[in-house]
Amino acid sequence: MRTWGKNRFKDAHQLRIGPEGNIWVADFGLHIVQKYTPEGKLLLTLGVRGEKGEDQTHFNMPTDMAITPAGDIFVTDGYGNRRIVHFDQDGNFIKTWGEYGSAPGQFVLPHAIVVDSQGILYVADRNSGRIQLFNQDGKFLDQWSNLIMPWGLVVTKDDQLWVCGSSPHWWVRDGKAPEYKDQIFMRFSADGKIQQVWSIPLGDIGPDKNKPDISRLKPGEAVGIHCIAQDSQGNLYVGDIYGERAQKFIPIRQRRTKEAIPSNLPK
Numbered sequence: 001m002r003t004w005g006k007n008r009f010k011d012a013h014q015l016r017i018g019p020e021g022n023i024w025v026a027d028f029g030l031h032i033v034q035k036y037t038p039e040g041k042l043l044l045t046l047g048v049r050g051e052k053g054e055d056q057t058h059f060n061m062p063t064d065m066a067i068t069p070a071g072d073i074f075v076t077d078g079y080g081n082r083r084i085v086h087f088d089q090d091g092n093f094i095k096t097w098g099e100y101g102s103a104p105g106q107f108v109l110p111h112a113i114v115v116d117s118q119g120i121l122y123v124a125d126r127n128s129g130r131i132q133l134f135n136q137d138g139k140f141l142d143q144w145s146n147l148i149m150p151w152g153l154v155v156t157k158d159d160q161l162w163v164c165g166s167s168p169h170w171w172v173r174d175g176k177a178p179e180y181k182d183q184i185f186m187r188f189s190a191d192g193k194i195q196q197v198w199s200i201p202l203g204d205i206g207p208d209k210n211k212p213d214i215s216r217l218k219p220g221e222a223v224g225i226h227c228i229a230q231d232s233q234g235n236l237y238v239g240d241i242y243g244e245r246a247q248k249f250i251p252i253r254q255r256r257t258k259e260a261i262p263s264n265l266p267k
Helices: none
Strands: 012-017 023-027 032-036 042-046 064-067 073-077 083-087 093-097 110-115 121-125 130-134 140-145 149-155 161-166 183-188 194-200 225-230 236-240 245-249
Touching: 012 064, 023 064, 073 110, 083 110, 110 149, 121 149, 121 161, 130 149, 161 225, 183 225, 183 236
Parallel strands: 064 110, 149 225
Antiparallel strands: 012 023, 023 032, 032 042, 064 073, 073 083, 083 093, 110 121, 121 130, 130 140, 149 161, 161 183, 183 194, 225 236, 236 245
């Protein structure tokens, strides 16, 4: 339909649509978070473009942001720093919390963040294989560990939490970073109970993930699922890194009869 933003971004990592319909982008290459209109007009910049740091006005490779109905902004300052940064609706600094570590309230890599209707913040602490819950004052509430290596998060209207990622594994072991062995999705209720688990095939992109051969990939496969979103119909949209694409998945609410199954499906 249209495009905008040429030469404005370097490493756009996450995109969110705020309560008022504005577009928020976390750019870890430029160390900034920006707010745009849907037409591409820049409204607000958090951080200093091209400058990294760990103070009230700088980020170090931010990964995501959550915007509350009241306009408060929570940023996962994740790849370089290990903290959450809170701003008011005008972009004024309020507070920060978190540091490197695996204890409750610490982070190994805060990779994604969302907020539910009750104001609870969910943080995907990716490399430690857990999801941490906080109130908006930064008070640790709970953590769900050793269930999934969480990459992307989205909250539904009824406060269900969809998480995309892989089975938990050692992030670094014997000096190497093992690759994920699967691509899975989990849906949690607000109290941390798993409501649904499903997976898609891990695709084949050849021996070098940094030079992926995406011609090998089939529809429905992914390599490095990274972000997830849900529309009002319950359809899920998933982006994966090495597959270099986004895919739409439609919920199946009843089993198809034999007559309804297309005859041209692969055996």
